[in-house]
Amino acid sequence: MLRFENLSKRYGERIVFKGLSHDSAAGCIALNDESGSGKSTLLAMLAGALAADSGEVWIGGRSLSTAPAAAKALLTYVPEDCVPSPDPTGREYLERVAVARNTTVSDETLALADRFGLTPHLEKRFEQMSFGTRKKFFLTSAVIGETSVLIADEPVGGLDAAARAVLVDLFRTLAHTRTVFFSSYDEAFTDACAARRIAFADLAQRG
Numbered sequence: 001m002l003r004f005e006n007l008s009k010r011y012g013e014r015i016v017f018k019g020l021s022h023d024s025a026a027g028c029i030a031l032n033d034e035s036g037s038g039k040s041t042l043l044a045m046l047a048g049a050l051a052a053d054s055g056e057v058w059i060g061g062r063s064l065s066t067a068p069a070a071a072k073a074l075l076t077y078v079p080e081d082c083v084p085s086p087d088p089t090g091r092e093y094l095e096r097v098a099v100a101r102n103t104t105v106s107d108e109t110l111a112l113a114d115r116f117g118l119t120p121h122l123e124k125r126f127e128q129m130s131f132g133t134r135k136k137f138f139l140t141s142a143v144i145g146e147t148s149v150l151i152a153d154e155p156v157g158g159l160d161a162a163a164r165a166v167l168v169d170l171f172r173t174l175a176h177t178r179t180v181f182f183s184s185y186d187e188a189f190t191d192a193c194a195a196r197r198i199a200f201a202d203l204a205q206r207g
Contacts, residue, residue, distance in 0.1 A: 082135045151182070
């Protein structure tokens with residue numbers, strides 16, 4: 001469901017990574033590596049939010065370079081900061097995601113939002129929300145429509161214990177039918193999600 005080949009990125013003279021490749025079906029995969037290794041850069045590239053210097057990414061069999069709209073319609077991306085622009089309300093954000101995926105906000109979506117404690121925040125604008133509340137809206141959008149891949153950068157950041165438990169359940173449920181690819185320093189969370197750990201060394205020889 002998530003495949004990438006020969007991904008490379010550099011900033012000036014610094015090579016962040018070179019020649020990364022991976023192919024994964026349904027399941028949870030946790031990218032664990034040292035700070036500054038390029039995890040956020042890689043996840044942004046996989047989501048089409050940052051251009052690669054070379055290589056290709058496929059989401060659900062759709063190429064991010066030749067069919068970006070079709071690929072992104074199969075993807076949920078949860079960046080670390082979770083700040084959309086322009087800032088909608090929580091409900092408007094979910095509705096915009098639904099429209100982009102040719103569907104509507106279902107009872108299942110609203111039930112997940114409620115489990116995350118988001119019901120009182122549906123009419124608030126993102127600029128009025130805490131970091132953790134914004135992140136929970138992004139995570140809730142993962143159950144909108146028929147997606148294939150969830151990419152999340154440090155998804156437990158800003159979440160309390162109750163929300164972490166809901167997220168573990170969400171990731172384990174999604175992993176039955178989708179690829180859940182996330183970065184995290186939290187070993188307990190990674191274990192609770194039954195995620196397979198990988199590092200950059202598992203993806204390719206780094207430059």
